[in-house]
Amino acid sequence: MIEVYFEKIVPLMLRGVPMTVLLMLYGTLLAAVLSFVFGLARLSRFAAVRGTASVLVELIRGTSLIVQLFWIYYALPHLGVELPKLPAAVIAIGVNYGAYGSEIVRSAILAVPREQREAAIALNFNSYQRMRHIIVPQALPRMLPPFGNLQVELLKGTALAYFIGLGEVFYRTMTQLNYYLYLLVPIFTGLLVIYFALSQLVLLLYRWAERRLAAGRM
Template sequence: MINWSGYIGLILDGALVTIQLTLMGSALALVMAFLAGLGRLSRFFAVRALATAYIEFFRGTSIFVQLFWAYFVLPFFGISLTPLQAGILALGLNVGAYGAEVVRGAIKSVGREQYEACTALNLGRWQCMRHIILPQALLVMLPTFGNNAIELLKATAVVSLISLTDMTFQAQVVRAQTGNTLVPFTTILLLYFAMACVISWGVRGLERRMARGLDGVRV
């Protein structure tokens, strides 16, 4: 008889690593999304070119290759990362590239009259963006940001390839030790689904909260 309590505990330990990867990877992705998205809208060609190069490179190459580069290739350049750091870096940069286009598109979707109102009020470019444009654009960004966070959550499974003990890695360990596939992989299936539901619930709540205050932002 297999003592499943210990094995389930092992998978739950891996779930904590998955949560850590998701939270920290999403934070990095959010920063990169705004930097690159705003960079695409810059008046300076060099900034636009750099932002475009980042977006196209990370959208056009495999997350597997990016992860292996971060963990196995960067040490040749004197940059050694732990498996967790490599996972956060690869996931954050990859998802951030997709998020950048969300930022750019949402800002461009704000009506021209909002910009004209900023000019009429003699607001500077940064003041206009910070107080008028971004609050409205954020509401447009949120649903896709939520989807991106869920995609990042699911993509955390790739870190098992560099021996990071996330819950997919631990499920493989349990399968190897017990010879049972159904229990460990059904467990992580349900855990991934539960985490995705939490992300969706949180984003919808934030969206409703921001929508209530949006009328006070429009000019």
């Protein structure tokens, strides 16, 4: 039994890990970009930009990730947009967590003291330079811990790609399960441990990045 588990099942499960990680990385990349786009748009001088961004973010946050995934993968083809599994999952995950991330970006930027902006104006930085060189670098360390948590949520969200049959670690496990039902508990325990290990790795990376960013300043 133990041999079967470690020699057959675990390798099969692990074969799904690269897809899970890939989905997480692409999803994170898209989510990070959208976090900044939405977050900055919600702080825009122009009411129309602010309003549009806020409505979009509320729309995305008000519906579930899994509903969005179904919509993108199963409904969108009827509108003529047919996406393969991985892009569909990446878009659903990136857009959904990007909306949540925009709140992190927004509140971190708002938390930078107003005086920093004023000092930058007094030195005649233009509005892009103020954001890019003065405000965002100071907001970044504040964003990291909540971004770390959000990325763990995102990692957990990748398991939903199972519903569209993307071969990530959960899907791979489920497709093997019927042959090894007597090993149900060890299989699921192993699966959870894989996710736990990946989560801890993500959190570790963020903690490392936090220390790097904080170095020297304080």
